[in-house]
Amino acid sequence: MDVRAQTSMVFHLDKCIGCHTCSIACKNVWTDRKGTEYMWWNNVETKPGTGYPTAWEDQNKYQGGWKTDGQKLELRSTSRRHVVANIFHHPHMPSMDDYYEPWTYDYQHLFNAPEGSDQPTARPLSMVTGEPMEIEAGPNWDDDLGGSPVYAENDSNFDDVSEDLKAQMFAIERLVFFYFPRICNHCLNPACVASCPSGALYKRGEDGIVLVDQQICRAWRSCVAACPYKKTFFNWNTGKAEKCILCYPRLETGQAPACFHSCVGRIRYLGVLLYDASRLEEVAKLPDDQLVEGQRSLILDPFDPEVIAEARKNGVHDSVIQAAQDSPIYKFVKVWKIALPPHIEYRTLPMLFYVPPMSPVMAAQSETGVAHEDQGFFHDIENSRVPMQFLAKLFGAGHENKVRYALKKQKAVRWYRRAVTVGDVPMAEAEEMLRQADCTPEEAQAIYRLTAICTFEERFVIPPAHREEALAMLEDPLAVKQSVGFGFQGPPPHRGP
Numbered sequence: 001m002d003v004r005a006q007t008s009m010v011f012h013l014d015k016c017i018g019c020h021t022c023s024i025a026c027k028n029v030w031t032d033r034k035g036t037e038y039m040w041w042n043n044v045e046t047k048p049g050t051g052y053p054t055a056w057e058d059q060n061k062y063q064g065g066w067k068t069d070g071q072k073l074e075l076r077s078t079s080r081r082h083v084v085a086n087i088f089h090h091p092h093m094p095s096m097d098d099y100y101e102p103w104t105y106d107y108q109h110l111f112n113a114p115e116g117s118d119q120p121t122a123r124p125l126s127m128v129t130g131e132p133m134e135i136e137a138g139p140n141w142d143d144d145l146g147g148s149p150v151y152a153e154n155d156s157n158f159d160d161v162s163e164d165l166k167a168q169m170f171a172i173e174r175l176v177f178f179y180f181p182r183i184c185n186h187c188l189n190p191a192c193v194a195s196c197p198s199g200a201l202y203k204r205g206e207d208g209i210v211l212v213d214q215q216i217c218r219a220w221r222s223c224v225a226a227c228p229y230k231k232t233f234f235n236w237n238t239g240k241a242e243k244c245i246l247c248y249p250r251l252e253t254g255q256a257p258a259c260f261h262s263c264v265g266r267i268r269y270l271g272v273l274l275y276d277a278s279r280l281e282e283v284a285k286l287p288d289d290q291l292v293e294g295q296r297s298l299i300l301d302p303f304d305p306e307v308i309a310e311a312r313k314n315g316v317h318d319s320v321i322q323a324a325q326d327s328p329i330y331k332f333v334k335v336w337k338i339a340l341p342p343h344i345e346y347r348t349l350p351m352l353f354y355v356p357p358m359s360p361v362m363a364a365q366s367e368t369g370v371a372h373e374d375q376g377f378f379h380d381i382e383n384s385r386v387p388m389q390f391l392a393k394l395f396g397a398g399h400e401n402k403v404r405y406a407l408k409k410q411k412a413v414r415w416y417r418r419a420v421t422v423g424d425v426p427m428a429e430a431e432e433m434l435r436q437a438d439c440t441p442e443e444a445q446a447i448y449r450l451t452a453i454c455t456f457e458e459r460f461v462i463p464p465a466h467r468e469e470a471l472a473m474l475e476d477p478l479a480v481k482q483s484v485g486f487g488f489q490g491p492p493p494h495r496g497p
């Protein structure tokens, strides 16, 4: 067992209201410089939809992530071997059209326009050419267009959904969509790190955050092609790769990342997980239908004395072990099993998990009041307005059982809480539903608490960064050679009388 600590995240999709506050918080903190105009380290997509960059989930187009034949695990496109062949033209690299052409407005015209009979307007100007432009795309251009034939119907998660179901879903009275906020997943098996020929990308030992060393980056852009989630970007001005850094300077001072802190829907949770790094390759090679369970098995029980002993042996600080025991992520992912990784079939083992969204209640107005389709308060999971196959493609590598489990449990918790607070659902019925969803009343209460009435401290359990140790490791042993001797940072203990 090789126990390591990983800062991990859960996004509860039922709670996201698509306000984009997270994206703006991130943009203002990190990407308002020259060369970053088109970058959105955090973006919020409407699902079904094609996202940003457009159709990023279509790996036939982008060839991102890993593939396996059972024996070998290989990057799909840009391995270090292939970088020279692709040096002048990488056929699978997203281009500006796949993101969008960034623009600003001619604000000065509002002040300087000569007097006339019309109200002056600020025309959009391309940030690439400086010329006036027609805006035709943007990072959330498909916002709320859940039923559109241009965006929603081209979502690659519909590939395995039957034509009947698609037709039913896009019928105007059944239209439904949900929001899908995305940041870098800080994967356990990051394709971006593996693909970089210069070794500029690295995963921090102490907390698993994936970063780019700007001094070492040589603009090969292999990471851009290799990340299947398209969460590394290329800064044309500095000639360096950039990506989400999980606000590590904030984390190191005990603050939640900017997008987490500002999240209006309070959908975001952050905490530490302990995992077994010695089994990474074995898990990444598992067949698609075993990947979710395989990744879960990597996550270790932070209360297990053997795990604690091995973690200490690897230098994991006791305060980090304590944080792992209090981690909301551990509960969502491992104990309750209601948070799932996105597109685990890309085999990067993402460490951002999503609680899949419930669909709205199917109801119709009748003369006597509102009639629910199945006469229950919450719709039948099997007849979700977002088809189960669609969610399974997104969160279960195409397999429905894990998604069904998560949705069933969420529904049972809602029934149970309805029985507790309103009392118009028989308690016996609610408890039976909990039993069928593999949930106890205590667990339902805990899920309800962490989902609905959680405090800031419950959502973000950030361990102390122990900068004192990390900084000590950074110090050059030669720097203090004159004063205390080679290899010492303070004077050695005095010996003799």
Ligand code: SF4
Pocket (backbone or CB within 6 Å): 183, 184, 185, 186, 187, 190, 191, 192, 193, 210, 226, 227, 228, 229, 230, 231, 232, 243, 348
């Ligand atoms: S999401 Fe992409 S950029 Fe982030 S760690 Fe995974 S492979 Fe790298």
Ligand code: SF4
Pocket (backbone or CB within 6 Å): 015, 016, 017, 018, 019, 020, 021, 022, 023, 044, 179, 181, 262, 263, 264, 265, 266, 267
């Ligand atoms: S701030 Fe929170 S609720 Fe708003 S879009 Fe972002 S993730 Fe969703």
